[in-house]
Amino acid sequence: MADLLKCLLRVAEKAANVARVCRQEAPLFQLLVQEKTGADKNKKFVQDFKTLADVIIQEMIRHDVGAQFPEMVGFIHGEESNKFENGLGESVVVTVCPSEADTASLLSTVLDGDSTAASLLARAIHQDPASICTDADHLSIPLQPSQLGIWIDPIDATSQYIEGKEEELQQGVLCPSGLHCALVLIGVYLRGSGEPVMGVINQPFNHKSPDSSGWRGQHFWGVSCDGLALCSVSPPKPGSGSGSGSDLSVVLSSSEKPSVKKALSSICHPDKLMYASGAGFKILCVIQGLADVYVLSEGSTFKWDSCAPHVLLKALGGGVVDLNKTLESGVNQAELTYHQPNTGHAGADRWANSGGLIAYRDRDQLSKLLTVLKGNI
Ligand code: 2IP
Numbered sequence: 001m002a003d004l005l006k007c008l009l010r011v012a013e014k015a016a017n018v019a020r021v022c023r024q025e026a027p028l029f030q031l032l033v034q035e036k037t038g039a040d041k042n043k044k045f046v047q048d049f050k051t052l053a054d055v056i057i058q059e060m061i062r063h064d065v066g067a068q069f070p071e072m073v074g075f076i077h078g079e080e081s082n083k084f085e086n087g088l089g090e091s092v093v094v095t096v097c098p099s100e101a102d103t104a105s106l107l108s109t110v111l112d113g114d115s116t117a118a119s120l121l122a123r124a125i126h127q128d129p130a131s132i133c134t135d136a137d138h139l140s141i142p143l144q145p146s147q148l149g150i151w152i153d154p155i156d157a158t159s160q161y162i163e164g165k166e167e168e169l170q171q172g173v174l175c176p177s178g179l180h181c182a183l184v185l186i187g188v189y190l191r192g193s194g195e196p197v198m199g200v201i202n203q204p205f206n207h208k209s210p211d212s213s214g215w216r217g218q219h220f221w222g223v224s225c226d227g228l229a230l231c232s233v234s235p236p237k238p239g240s241g242s243g244s245g246s247d248l249s250v251v252l253s254s255s256e257k258p259s260v261k262k263a264l265s266s267i268c269h270p271d272k273l274m275y276a277s278g279a280g281f282k283i284l285c286v287i288q289g290l291a292d293v294y295v296l297s298e299g300s301t302f303k304w305d306s307c308a309p310h311v312l313l314k315a316l317g318g319g320v321v322d323l324n325k326t327l328e329s330g331v332n333q334a335e336l337t338y339h340q341p342n343t344g345h346a347g348a349d350r351w352a353n354s355g356g357l358i359a360y361r362d363r364d365q366l367s368k369l370l371t372v373l374k375g376n377i
Protein backbone atom coordinates (compact mmCIF):
# COMPACT_ATOMS: atom_id res chain seq x y z
CA MET A 1 0.00 0.00 0.00
CA ALA A 2 2.95 2.33 -0.51
CA ASP A 3 1.04 3.32 -3.66
CA LEU A 4 -1.81 4.69 -1.53
CA LEU A 5 0.63 6.73 0.57
CA LYS A 6 2.25 8.14 -2.58
CA CYS A 7 -1.19 8.91 -4.03
CA LEU A 8 -2.26 10.75 -0.83
CA LEU A 9 0.97 12.77 -0.74
CA ARG A 10 0.41 13.76 -4.38
CA VAL A 11 -3.27 14.75 -3.94
CA ALA A 12 -2.47 16.64 -0.72
CA GLU A 13 0.17 18.62 -2.66
CA LYS A 14 -2.38 19.31 -5.40
CA ALA A 15 -4.81 20.50 -2.71
CA ALA A 16 -2.10 22.76 -1.28
CA ASN A 17 -1.56 24.23 -4.78
CA VAL A 18 -5.27 25.03 -5.05
CA ALA A 19 -5.18 26.65 -1.58
CA ARG A 20 -2.16 28.77 -2.63
CA VAL A 21 -3.68 29.72 -6.01
CA CYS A 22 -6.87 30.95 -4.29
CA ARG A 23 -4.77 33.44 -2.31
CA GLN A 24 -2.32 34.32 -5.13
CA GLU A 25 -4.66 34.97 -8.06
CA ALA A 26 -6.47 38.29 -7.61
CA PRO A 27 -9.87 37.23 -9.03
CA LEU A 28 -9.98 34.24 -6.65
CA PHE A 29 -8.60 36.18 -3.69
CA GLN A 30 -11.33 38.81 -4.08
CA LEU A 31 -13.95 36.08 -3.86
CA LEU A 32 -12.20 34.43 -0.92
CA VAL A 33 -12.16 37.47 1.33
CA GLN A 34 -15.49 39.00 0.47
CA GLU A 35 -18.36 37.84 2.61
CA LYS A 36 -21.62 38.66 0.86
CA THR A 37 -24.39 39.31 3.32
CA GLY A 38 -27.74 41.12 3.43
CA ALA A 39 -28.58 43.27 0.44
CA ASP A 40 -25.16 42.58 -1.12
CA LYS A 41 -25.84 38.90 -1.32
CA ASN A 42 -26.32 37.69 -4.86
CA LYS A 43 -29.03 35.08 -4.83
CA LYS A 44 -27.52 33.31 -7.80
CA PHE A 45 -24.15 33.00 -6.05
CA VAL A 46 -23.85 29.80 -4.09
CA GLN A 47 -22.90 30.25 -0.41
CA ASP A 48 -19.38 31.53 0.25
CA PHE A 49 -16.45 31.06 -2.10
CA LYS A 50 -14.39 29.62 0.77
CA THR A 51 -16.92 26.79 1.06
CA LEU A 52 -16.67 26.21 -2.69
CA ALA A 53 -12.85 26.11 -2.47
CA ASP A 54 -13.11 23.54 0.35
CA VAL A 55 -15.62 21.45 -1.58
CA ILE A 56 -13.66 21.43 -4.82
CA ILE A 57 -10.44 20.42 -3.02
CA GLN A 58 -12.29 17.62 -1.25
CA GLU A 59 -13.88 16.43 -4.52
CA MET A 60 -10.53 16.51 -6.29
CA ILE A 61 -9.00 14.27 -3.61
CA ARG A 62 -12.04 11.96 -3.75
CA HIS A 63 -11.85 11.83 -7.56
CA ASP A 64 -8.10 11.10 -7.77
CA VAL A 65 -8.02 8.51 -4.97
CA GLY A 66 -11.19 6.81 -6.30
CA ALA A 67 -9.71 6.63 -9.82
CA GLN A 68 -6.59 4.83 -8.59
CA PHE A 69 -8.30 2.75 -5.86
CA PRO A 70 -11.83 1.90 -7.03
CA GLU A 71 -12.39 -0.33 -3.95
CA MET A 72 -12.32 2.83 -1.84
CA VAL A 73 -15.09 4.68 -3.71
CA GLY A 74 -17.98 5.19 -1.27
CA PHE A 75 -15.61 5.21 1.71
CA ILE A 76 -13.93 8.59 1.11
CA HIS A 77 -15.58 11.13 3.39
CA GLY A 78 -15.03 14.76 4.18
CA GLU A 79 -16.24 17.76 6.05
CA GLU A 80 -18.26 19.22 3.19
CA SER A 81 -21.26 18.14 1.14
CA ASN A 82 -20.77 18.67 -2.60
CA LYS A 83 -24.38 19.66 -3.18
CA PHE A 84 -24.81 23.42 -3.39
CA GLU A 85 -28.08 25.32 -3.32
CA ASN A 86 -28.36 28.99 -4.18
CA GLY A 87 -30.88 31.56 -2.92
CA LEU A 88 -33.19 30.74 -5.85
CA GLY A 89 -33.54 27.12 -4.74
CA GLU A 90 -31.45 25.78 -7.64
CA SER A 91 -28.98 23.06 -6.73
CA VAL A 92 -25.72 22.01 -8.36
CA VAL A 93 -23.52 19.06 -7.48
CA VAL A 94 -19.87 20.15 -7.71
CA THR A 95 -17.58 17.42 -9.01
CA VAL A 96 -14.29 17.19 -10.85
CA CYS A 97 -15.05 16.50 -14.54
CA PRO A 98 -12.85 14.48 -16.92
CA SER A 99 -11.57 17.63 -18.64
CA GLU A 100 -10.41 21.01 -17.34
CA ALA A 101 -12.85 22.80 -19.67
CA ASP A 102 -15.82 20.83 -18.32
CA THR A 103 -14.80 21.51 -14.71
CA ALA A 104 -14.46 25.23 -15.56
CA SER A 105 -17.90 25.33 -17.07
CA LEU A 106 -19.48 23.53 -14.08
CA LEU A 107 -17.73 25.89 -11.65
CA SER A 108 -18.86 28.85 -13.69
CA THR A 109 -22.51 27.92 -13.00
CA VAL A 110 -21.84 28.01 -9.22
CA LEU A 111 -19.87 31.25 -9.54
CA ASP A 112 -22.73 33.01 -11.31
CA GLY A 113 -20.94 33.09 -14.67
CA ASP A 114 -17.55 34.35 -13.41
CA SER A 115 -15.58 32.48 -16.07
CA THR A 116 -12.18 34.00 -15.12
CA ALA A 117 -12.40 32.67 -11.56
CA ALA A 118 -13.84 29.35 -12.78
CA SER A 119 -11.00 28.83 -15.29
CA LEU A 120 -8.26 29.67 -12.76
CA LEU A 121 -9.72 27.23 -10.27
CA ALA A 122 -10.21 24.47 -12.86
CA ARG A 123 -6.61 24.89 -14.05
CA ALA A 124 -5.25 24.40 -10.50
CA ILE A 125 -7.48 21.36 -9.98
CA HIS A 126 -6.34 19.64 -13.18
CA GLN A 127 -2.65 20.50 -12.88
CA ASP A 128 -0.28 17.77 -11.74
CA PRO A 129 1.88 18.80 -8.81
CA ALA A 130 5.66 18.64 -8.75
CA SER A 131 6.62 15.12 -7.74
CA ILE A 132 6.85 14.43 -4.04
CA CYS A 133 9.94 12.57 -2.93
CA THR A 134 9.66 10.32 0.06
CA ASP A 135 11.54 7.40 1.41
CA ALA A 136 8.19 5.57 1.32
CA ASP A 137 8.62 4.27 -2.22
CA HIS A 138 9.84 0.81 -1.34
CA LEU A 139 7.78 0.22 1.76
CA SER A 140 5.63 -2.80 2.12
CA ILE A 141 2.49 -1.81 4.05
CA PRO A 142 0.15 -4.67 5.04
CA LEU A 143 -3.17 -3.02 4.12
CA GLN A 144 -5.78 -3.68 1.41
CA PRO A 145 -7.83 -0.86 -0.15
CA SER A 146 -11.04 -2.82 0.49
CA GLN A 147 -10.36 -2.59 4.28
CA LEU A 148 -9.93 1.17 4.33
CA GLY A 149 -11.88 4.42 4.64
CA ILE A 150 -10.64 8.02 4.37
CA TRP A 151 -11.39 11.30 6.18
CA ILE A 152 -10.48 14.52 4.38
CA ASP A 153 -10.26 18.01 5.83
CA PRO A 154 -9.58 20.08 2.69
CA ILE A 155 -8.41 23.13 4.69
CA ASP A 156 -8.31 23.01 8.46
CA ALA A 157 -8.19 26.36 10.32
CA THR A 158 -10.16 28.07 7.57
CA SER A 159 -10.34 31.31 9.56
CA GLN A 160 -6.51 31.58 9.58
CA TYR A 161 -6.46 30.79 5.85
CA ILE A 162 -8.90 33.63 5.13
CA GLU A 163 -7.25 36.11 7.51
CA GLY A 164 -3.86 35.40 5.91
CA LYS A 165 -1.47 36.69 8.55
CA GLU A 166 2.11 35.96 7.41
CA GLU A 167 4.55 34.74 10.05
CA GLU A 168 8.20 33.76 9.82
CA LEU A 169 8.49 30.46 11.64
CA GLN A 170 11.41 29.80 13.97
CA GLN A 171 12.76 26.33 14.58
CA GLY A 172 11.46 24.89 17.85
CA VAL A 173 9.05 27.75 18.58
CA LEU A 174 5.26 27.42 18.57
CA CYS A 175 3.75 30.25 16.53
CA PRO A 176 0.07 30.42 17.58
CA SER A 177 -1.70 31.90 14.58
CA GLY A 178 -1.25 32.74 10.92
CA LEU A 179 -1.36 31.12 7.51
CA HIS A 180 0.92 28.27 8.64
CA CYS A 181 -1.94 26.94 10.83
CA ALA A 182 -3.98 26.07 7.69
CA LEU A 183 -3.46 22.39 6.87
CA VAL A 184 -4.68 19.81 4.36
CA LEU A 185 -5.44 16.63 6.33
CA ILE A 186 -6.00 13.18 4.83
CA GLY A 187 -6.43 10.29 7.27
CA VAL A 188 -6.99 6.59 6.52
CA TYR A 189 -8.71 4.21 8.96
CA LEU A 190 -9.71 0.55 9.08
CA ARG A 191 -13.40 0.14 8.20
CA GLY A 192 -13.76 -2.75 10.64
CA SER A 193 -12.25 -1.32 13.83
CA GLY A 194 -11.98 2.41 13.10
CA GLU A 195 -8.25 2.37 13.92
CA PRO A 196 -6.34 5.20 12.15
CA VAL A 197 -3.53 3.67 10.08
CA MET A 198 -2.14 6.14 7.53
CA GLY A 199 -2.02 9.94 7.61
CA VAL A 200 -0.81 12.78 5.42
CA ILE A 201 -0.58 16.42 6.51
CA ASN A 202 0.28 19.16 4.04
CA GLN A 203 1.07 22.67 5.31
CA PRO A 204 0.64 24.82 2.18
CA PHE A 205 2.08 28.00 3.74
CA ASN A 206 5.24 26.94 5.58
CA HIS A 207 7.65 29.63 4.38
CA LYS A 208 8.00 32.25 1.69
CA SER A 209 10.51 31.47 -0.99
CA PRO A 210 13.58 33.78 -0.90
CA ASP A 211 13.31 34.30 -4.69
CA SER A 212 9.83 35.84 -4.05
CA SER A 213 8.05 33.21 -6.12
CA GLY A 214 5.52 32.80 -3.33
CA TRP A 215 4.74 30.38 -0.54
CA ARG A 216 6.31 26.96 -0.19
CA GLY A 217 4.71 24.13 1.72
CA GLN A 218 5.84 21.21 3.77
CA HIS A 219 4.39 17.75 4.18
CA PHE A 220 4.39 15.09 6.88
CA TRP A 221 3.20 11.50 6.85
CA GLY A 222 2.84 8.47 9.08
CA VAL A 223 1.85 4.81 8.97
CA SER A 224 0.86 2.78 12.02
CA CYS A 225 -0.54 -0.71 11.61
CA ASP A 226 0.26 -4.29 12.48
CA GLY A 227 3.46 -3.45 14.33
CA LEU A 228 4.63 -1.09 11.58
CA ALA A 229 5.32 2.42 12.93
CA LEU A 230 6.74 4.96 10.50
CA CYS A 231 6.69 8.73 10.74
CA SER A 232 8.36 11.35 8.56
CA VAL A 233 8.92 13.45 11.70
CA SER A 234 11.66 12.22 14.02
CA PRO A 235 10.72 11.95 17.69
CA PRO A 236 11.70 15.17 19.47
CA LYS A 237 14.62 14.94 21.91
CA PRO A 238 13.38 14.81 25.51
CA GLY A 239 12.95 18.32 26.93
CA SER A 240 13.40 20.01 23.52
CA GLY A 241 11.16 22.56 21.84
CA SER A 242 8.67 23.02 24.61
CA GLY A 243 11.43 24.28 26.90
CA SER A 244 13.60 22.63 29.48
CA GLY A 245 12.64 21.34 32.91
CA SER A 246 10.11 18.78 34.00
CA ASP A 247 6.99 20.94 33.53
CA LEU A 248 4.53 19.66 31.01
CA SER A 249 3.85 21.97 28.06
CA VAL A 250 0.24 22.08 26.90
CA VAL A 251 -1.41 23.60 23.85
CA LEU A 252 -5.06 24.63 24.12
CA SER A 253 -7.80 26.27 22.10
CA SER A 254 -8.13 29.96 22.92
CA SER A 255 -11.73 29.19 23.89
CA GLU A 256 -10.82 26.49 26.45
CA LYS A 257 -12.77 26.49 29.75
CA PRO A 258 -11.28 28.39 32.74
CA SER A 259 -11.61 25.26 34.96
CA VAL A 260 -9.31 23.31 32.59
CA LYS A 261 -6.71 26.11 32.52
CA LYS A 262 -6.83 26.31 36.33
CA ALA A 263 -6.33 22.56 36.75
CA LEU A 264 -3.43 22.59 34.28
CA SER A 265 -1.73 25.54 35.94
CA SER A 266 -0.95 23.29 38.94
CA ILE A 267 1.52 21.27 36.80
CA CYS A 268 2.47 23.76 34.07
CA HIS A 269 4.58 26.88 34.30
CA PRO A 270 2.52 29.78 32.84
CA ASP A 271 4.94 29.94 29.87
CA LYS A 272 4.09 26.34 29.08
CA LEU A 273 0.33 26.86 28.79
CA MET A 274 0.13 27.85 25.14
CA TYR A 275 -2.68 28.63 22.72
CA ALA A 276 -2.87 27.98 18.98
CA SER A 277 -5.40 28.01 16.15
CA GLY A 278 -6.53 24.96 14.26
CA ALA A 279 -7.27 21.53 15.64
CA GLY A 280 -4.93 19.82 13.15
CA PHE A 281 -2.20 22.39 13.80
CA LYS A 282 -2.37 21.81 17.57
CA ILE A 283 -1.89 18.06 17.05
CA LEU A 284 0.98 18.85 14.66
CA CYS A 285 2.59 20.92 17.47
CA VAL A 286 2.53 17.79 19.67
CA ILE A 287 3.96 15.68 16.81
CA GLN A 288 6.80 18.18 16.33
CA GLY A 289 7.53 18.43 20.06
CA LEU A 290 6.50 22.11 20.26
CA ALA A 291 4.07 21.05 22.99
CA ASP A 292 3.83 17.81 24.98
CA VAL A 293 0.05 17.50 24.90
CA TYR A 294 -3.06 19.10 23.40
CA VAL A 295 -6.07 19.11 25.72
CA LEU A 296 -9.57 19.93 24.53
CA SER A 297 -12.56 19.61 26.85
CA GLU A 298 -15.28 20.36 24.27
CA GLY A 299 -16.61 18.22 21.42
CA SER A 300 -15.63 20.89 18.90
CA THR A 301 -13.36 18.79 16.69
CA PHE A 302 -14.42 16.20 14.14
CA LYS A 303 -13.11 12.94 12.68
CA TRP A 304 -11.67 14.81 9.68
CA ASP A 305 -9.66 17.10 12.04
CA SER A 306 -7.94 14.35 14.03
CA CYS A 307 -7.66 11.22 11.84
CA ALA A 308 -4.50 12.13 9.85
CA PRO A 309 -2.39 13.64 12.66
CA HIS A 310 -3.53 10.86 15.04
CA VAL A 311 -1.63 8.33 12.89
CA LEU A 312 1.64 10.28 13.12
CA LEU A 313 1.34 10.43 16.92
CA LYS A 314 0.60 6.68 17.06
CA ALA A 315 3.68 6.00 14.96
CA LEU A 316 5.72 8.03 17.46
CA GLY A 317 4.39 5.95 20.37
CA GLY A 318 1.62 8.35 21.44
CA GLY A 319 -1.99 8.79 20.40
CA VAL A 320 -5.24 10.73 20.75
CA VAL A 321 -7.73 9.66 23.43
CA ASP A 322 -11.31 10.65 24.20
CA LEU A 323 -10.95 12.92 27.27
CA ASN A 324 -14.27 12.08 28.97
CA LYS A 325 -13.94 8.33 28.41
CA THR A 326 -10.39 8.39 29.70
CA LEU A 327 -11.41 10.24 32.85
CA GLU A 328 -14.24 7.75 33.41
CA SER A 329 -12.55 4.48 32.64
CA GLY A 330 -8.79 4.94 32.14
CA VAL A 331 -6.56 5.19 29.12
CA ASN A 332 -7.09 1.70 27.75
CA GLN A 333 -9.81 1.46 25.10
CA ALA A 334 -10.13 5.25 24.90
CA GLU A 335 -8.16 5.94 21.69
CA LEU A 336 -10.37 7.75 19.18
CA THR A 337 -11.81 5.61 16.40
CA TYR A 338 -13.08 6.74 13.02
CA HIS A 339 -15.71 4.33 11.69
CA GLN A 340 -18.87 4.90 13.74
CA PRO A 341 -21.09 7.98 13.94
CA ASN A 342 -22.41 9.33 17.25
CA THR A 343 -25.95 8.07 17.66
CA GLY A 344 -28.78 10.54 18.20
CA HIS A 345 -27.00 13.37 16.38
CA ALA A 346 -27.52 14.95 12.98
CA GLY A 347 -25.22 16.65 10.46
CA ALA A 348 -21.58 17.27 11.35
CA ASP A 349 -22.22 16.39 15.02
CA ARG A 350 -22.56 12.73 14.04
CA TRP A 351 -18.81 12.80 13.45
CA ALA A 352 -17.72 15.04 16.33
CA ASN A 353 -15.06 13.86 18.78
CA SER A 354 -17.81 14.52 21.29
CA GLY A 355 -15.97 13.67 24.51
CA GLY A 356 -13.15 16.15 23.91
CA LEU A 357 -9.61 14.83 23.45
CA ILE A 358 -6.03 14.63 24.62
CA ALA A 359 -3.29 14.27 21.99
CA TYR A 360 -0.03 13.00 23.52
CA ARG A 361 3.37 11.55 22.61
CA ASP A 362 4.22 9.96 25.91
CA ARG A 363 1.98 7.73 28.07
CA ASP A 364 3.62 8.81 31.34
CA GLN A 365 2.87 12.43 30.53
CA LEU A 366 -0.71 11.45 29.72
CA SER A 367 -1.09 9.74 33.11
CA LYS A 368 0.38 12.76 34.91
CA LEU A 369 -2.09 15.00 33.12
CA LEU A 370 -5.06 12.82 33.99
CA THR A 371 -4.32 12.95 37.69
CA VAL A 372 -4.74 16.74 37.68
CA LEU A 373 -7.76 16.81 35.38
CA LYS A 374 -9.72 14.11 37.20
CA GLY A 375 -12.43 15.65 39.35
CA ASN A 376 -11.25 19.19 38.54
CA ILE A 377 -12.89 20.05 35.22
C1 2IP B 1 -11.85 23.93 12.87
C2 2IP B 1 -10.55 24.64 13.10
C3 2IP B 1 -10.67 25.43 14.36
C4 2IP B 1 -10.86 24.52 15.55
C5 2IP B 1 -12.06 23.59 15.31
C6 2IP B 1 -11.99 22.89 13.96
O1 2IP B 1 -11.87 23.37 11.57
O2 2IP B 1 -9.46 23.76 13.19
O3 2IP B 1 -9.54 26.21 14.49
O4 2IP B 1 -11.07 25.30 16.69
O5 2IP B 1 -12.09 22.62 16.32
O6 2IP B 1 -13.12 22.10 13.75
P1 2IP B 1 -9.87 25.83 17.61
O7 2IP B 1 -8.93 26.64 16.79
O8 2IP B 1 -10.56 26.62 18.70
O9 2IP B 1 -9.20 24.60 18.11
P2 2IP B 1 -12.27 24.25 10.21
O10 2IP B 1 -11.40 25.45 10.15
O11 2IP B 1 -11.97 23.24 9.13
O12 2IP B 1 -13.73 24.56 10.37
Ligand code: CA
Nearest residue numbers: 153156157305
Ligand atom coordinates in the same frame (compact mmCIF):
# COMPACT_ATOMS: atom_id res chain seq x y z
CA1 CA C 1 -11.32 21.30 10.36
